[in-house]
Amino acid sequence: MPSLLLLKRKRSRRRTWASTTPSSRRKRHPRRPRRPIRKEERLAKRAAREAEEKEKAESKAQLELLMAGDGEDNGDHLDHFDMNEITRAEKQSKKKYKKKGKKKEVERAGLQEGFKMDVGDDRFKAVFESHEYAIDPSNPKYKATEGMQQLLEEGRKKRKNGGDAAPDERQVKKVKNAKKSGEELGGLVEAVKRKSAGKTKKR
Incomplete structure (x- = not known):
């Protein structure tokens, strides 16, 4: 007969569980209070994280000082290089803007006035000699800028002359x-x- 008593108890538990709402179930089982040890651990982690962030900020400031050079310029050369901006600026510099007899000035930060690429630099040697670094104008990612045109012309000259x-x-x-x-x-x-x-x- 003990098995019948067990079955009855299980059924009564199920009924009471089914009759309660989820919110009342939560109230029955409150969360355990946080231990003070965890709070100390969190504070220690936070302090370590703040120290690490401070260290990173100091190293970044040092790098910026090194990259800035003499400090004569305003750090314009540290800006992000954007190829799309350069191509857009070159296209607009070639166009003539006439509106009511006035010319619109083209001011773009991406384009440097009077920039001439030094194609005789040794760093471009691999572009002219190795097929792995060849410039392909038919590639969709190719951007026809003045610098790229200079590189292509120099490559043609070198191939015509047979190299360096x-x-x-x-x-x-x-x-x-x-x-x-x-x-x-x-x-x-x-x-x-x-x-x-x-x-x-x-x-």
């Missing part, structure tokens, strides 16, 4: 290559003659 080597050096290299190929060809002919002569003797 002087014309005399190129001729010397061609002669050396011709001599090497002539010597190799002569050596091959002699080897074939020896082999054919050796086969005729065996017969």
Whole structure:
């Protein structure tokens, strides 16, 4: 008979549980109060986080001082580089704005007046020599700026001239290559003659 009593108790518990609302259930089971140890841990973490943020801010300030240089300029060169802004500024500088007899001034921060790219710089050497860094104007990501046009023109000139080597050096290299190929060809002919002569003797 103890099993019947257990069943009755379970049923009564289910009924009381089903009759209560979710809010009253929450009231029955209040949250445990926070331990003071957790509060101390939180305060310690917060202090560590604040110290870390302060350290980052100091290092960032040092980097800005280093990047600013002498301090003669206002730090305009530290602004974000935006290719779309540069192309837009170049397009607008080429257009003539006439409205009621007045020309509209084009002022864009992205475009530097009188900027000329130094395509003779050694840092561009890989762009001209290696196929991995070749500029592809048919690529949709290609932006036709004046600097890119200068790079393409310089690349065409270098390919036409045969690279950076002087014309005399190129001729010397061609002669050396011709001599090497002539010597190799002569050596091959002699080897074939020896082999054919050796086969005729065996017969």
